[in-house]
Amino acid sequence: xxxxxxxxxxxxxxxxxxxxxxxxxxxxxxxxxxxxxxxxxxxxxxxxxxxxxxxxxxxxxxxxxxxxxxxxxxxxxxxxxxxxxxxxxxxxxxxxxxxxxxxxxxxxxxxxxx
Amino acid sequence: xxxxxxxxxxxxxxxxxxxxxxxxxxxxxxxxxxxxxxxxxxxxxxxxxxxxxxxxxxxxxxxxxxxxxxxxxxxxxxxxxxxxxxxxxxxxxxxxxxxxxxxxxxxxxxxxxx
Numbered sequence: 001x002x003x004x005x006x007x008x009x010x011x012x013x014x015x016x017x018x019x020x021x022x023x024x025x026x027x028x029x030x031x032x033x034x035x036x037x038x039x040x041x042x043x044x045x046x047x048x049x050x051x052x053x054x055x056x057x058x059x060x061x062x063x064x065x066x067x068x069x070x071x072x073x074x075x076x077x078x079x080x081x082x083x084x085x086x087x088x089x090x091x092x093x094x095x096x097x098x099x100x101x102x103x104x105x106x107x108x109x110x111x112x113x114x
Numbered sequence: 115x116x117x118x119x120x121x122x123x124x125x126x127x128x129x130x131x132x133x134x135x136x137x138x139x140x141x142x143x144x145x146x147x148x149x150x151x152x153x154x155x156x157x158x159x160x161x162x163x164x165x166x167x168x169x170x171x172x173x174x175x176x177x178x179x180x181x182x183x184x185x186x187x188x189x190x191x192x193x194x195x196x197x198x199x200x201x202x203x204x205x206x207x208x209x210x211x212x213x214x215x216x217x218x219x220x221x222x223x224x225x226x227x228x
Contacts, residue, residue: 009154032215043118043204044157044219051215090156094214100145100164101172102206102214104157 002027004091006105013081014113021076021108023091033074034092034102035065044090050074061085086112117141120205120220127227133192135223137205143218144211146188148172148180151202151222163188164211195227 007022025031032051036044048059055067065076074091091105121136139146145164149157149172159172161180169180177199181189188207192199202224206217 004156006156032213034216036219043221044206046216046218049216092157096213099170100212100214101147101159101162101170102208102217103159104149106154106156 002031002093002095002103004093004103004105006091006108008108009106010109010111012111012113015083016080018079019077019081019085019110021089021091021110023074023076023105025072025074025091025093027072027093027095029098030096031093032096033065033067034094035059035063035074035076036090036092036104038088038090038107040087047076047089081110081112083112083114085110118205118207118218118220120203120223122223123221125223125225127192127195127225129196129227131192131195131227133195133225133227135190135192135203135205135225137188137190137220138186139188139207139218140186141207141209141218142185143207143209144185145208145214145217146182147206147208147217148178148188148190149204149206150174151204157204160190195225197227199225200227201225 034049035047050067058064147162148160163182179191205220208217
């Protein structure tokens with residue numbers, strides 16, 4: 001069965017500093033990879049996804065993630081964060097074979113300090 | 115835009131009550147999912163469905179059942195609510211049977227069982 005590990009439950013950073021949120025997965029078959037964001041009192045929104053092609057994917061608000069197959073990782077990065085990036089971030093995988101479901105990590109709470 | 119609508123944002127129920135959580139999607143998606151979200155545990159899959167009248171157990175189905183009588187509607191049922199079912203419940207849908215290339219989430223229902 002597949003699993004997803006987000007290595008940090010909380011990440012505090014200062015505004016305009018860079019940030020990396022780490023995600024590792026385990027699967028015996030190929031996967032699709034996702035990052036979702038949850039702002040306070042809201043549902044989950046897709047931030048970015050890797051399905052195929054370039055291993056570096058970007059979002060419209062400056063986040064990027066790189067699929068590293070050898071290290072089974074999909075870390076999320078942003079070179080300069082803003083107060084409005086304060087949210088909880090979830091990494092997820094789905095399998096290209098087998099059960100049609102999305103499996104999530106435990107979440108990382110990103111707190112931006114002024 | 116895809117819309118996934120959950121019937122209630124907040125619910126308070128008594129121990130032993132039968133509870134229905136309703137979810138409707140408006141984009142003719144094949145797959146629908148129910149997750150519960152708890153701090154530090156991320157999102158855990160309760161049940162999913164890839165067709166009308168079809169259902170598959172997720173990772174934590176105990177104490178829950180589901181119903182999918184129409185393609186657009188997926189109901190989660192707590193047969194006899196207990197305090198350990200106090201949680202945030204999230205419904206999601208995805209378009210293609212067989213693969214999850216993206217999932218769209220509702221706003222969530224925060225259920226408190228007293």
